[in-house]
Amino acid sequence: MKKLLITGGAGFIGSALIRYLINNTEYRVVNVDNLTYAGNLESLAEIENNERYSFHKIDILDKSSLDGLLEIERPNVIMHLAAESHVDRSIDGPGDFIGTNIVGTYTLLESARKFWKKSGDASFRFHHISTDEVYGDLGPGGLFTEDTPYAPSSPYSASKASSDHLVRAWYRTYGLPVVITNCSNNYGPFQFPEKLIPVIILNALAGKPLPVYGNGSQVRDWLFVDDHARALIEVATKGILGETYNIGGHNEKKNIEVVYTICNILDELYPDKPNGIEKYSDLISFVKDRPGHDVRYAIDAKKIQNDLGWVPQETFDTGIRKTVLWYLNNIEWVEHILDGSYQDKRVGLSL
Template sequence: MKLIVTGGAGFIGSAVVRRAVRDGHRVVNVDALTYAACLDNVAEVADHPDYAFVEADIRDRAAMDAVFAEHRPDAIMHLAAESHVDRSIDGPGTFIDTNIGGTYTLLEAARKYWTAQGRPDTFRFHHISTDEVYGSLGPTGQFTEDTPYDPRSPYSASKAASDHLVRAWHHTYGLPVVLTNCSNNYGPFHFPEKLIPVTIINALAGKPLPIYGDGSNVRDWLYVEDHAEALLLVVQKGQVGRSYNIGGENERTNLELVQTLCAILDELRPRADGRPYAEQITFVADRPGHDARYAIDPSRIRAELGWRPSVTVEEGLRRTVQWYLDNEPWWRALQTRDGVGRRLGTGG
């Protein structure tokens, strides 16, 4: 297939780009190169004959029309989004503009292209979203594709709105769409403002390891390479108009997750004084509206497409820690970017 991947210089997008090229697809990476993007993420495919990069903003209709006209894709995988909850609390406007306005612009550009091509049944608009659109769970239960939407942050609300737009373009105009909602991703190339990279980097620097509230918030952790595999399966074999939840089946509290990271670091890069990294754990004021628990039921994608995660959270965290230890120049170069290394999302 020939794929347009929006946000392909970001964390999940770059994993999709790398995997797609390795699998023999032709890939056009469209990215505006905002603060969380990094072309080093796709360095391994940068010179590949099946890869092309276009620096463009999904909110720019003329640029999107030009990308479709020039590259004539079989499918578009839409990952470009503002995605950091804390940043959405401090500045929701960018999330509205990009996640809602940008998705609308992209849908219209895709619809124009698809119509000009004779409305082929084989075309796909794959919209990649988050489990956060479903809101917060109690101690039991899981999100299914039929769970009512109940977003609690500007980020999740903007993603919920974009999901609704994609479904509306399918029902109103017939655009062949598929949607996926994923749990928390982690792994190599994770931008250093999220919990796992912050923990690793702060631990190595001897800084406090901040945990919101009492650390009891639960997330379902999905290794990013597993997610990329699932996304490429959905865009090729998913049923038109259908959504698929993609989860790691690896629930952990934030405290358990950080403690596991500390234990791995104790083994792979012991502190000079021999003391455990867990001593650096510090509990900080919770963020506003912090969802208590996310957990995904991935039975639909397992039953219909035969996918399930291959990496346990213990194995994935070990791989991730080792990657950060081996790739210090990559994350050090990102430390000067706006907002990295300071507390965001206080709601002040």
């Protein structure tokens, strides 16, 4: 039975991946997370007592702890998702992004290389999970392919581009068995309420303004998080070493389209509107655009489809409805984030 070590497993995508692994496979899963502000163990409550799951609170900048953990757990696969990922936060304070995303990836690569050489495990691999934002602004036509040159725009995307280059260098120079994935915008249940979709859902329910950057014409390719989890497992276990795979949802939408879609679903599912408004879209408020805001991202995912047989199962219409329903039915999870009580589980946690 293979053992997978997931860094950042208490985050949005990491927790979705772990829930999927425990609920749909026989793999054993080790979760490594430092539980910064977006790490939420309540997102793993349904599987936290499973005998195939364990958790370790470790900062990926702490090499001695990583070395010790790898000796104890001896994973067959490392899936590296731990990252600072919020673009606005990276603009306001890039230091944490440089530390976690670049130096943290370097530290993990060195611990993984040491463990791999010592273990002699021919099946070992290091899977680095990245973003389509490393490719920069696509413009009105074309798609990102695995050969698209890097042109990151924000401190966040620049830090992720740097980490991608480190992983490729460790493959080329040291022979570390790696695979890389670059994914489009994820959405779904358990997403920390600072990203566009949960912000719109929760602000609408509270009768607050629905902030939209600029005129809302920025285009993103939206990927339901469970589809991403399935893709990651395929690449981690079957991907060709040294290769990169782009993962996209085949769902290009303007930000303003996403906002109107959410409002329309809420009009249907939650008609008891706040503040006497007629429809939720009345709350839309256009705000000053983000500095350096990329106009369009779109993924060409033919390689992962042709090589590994992965295609997304959710359309945007089915996925966004599931997401809105989840938030409507899990307000307590949201309230624990808003009042800070989700952090209570962090007390006393260590290696």
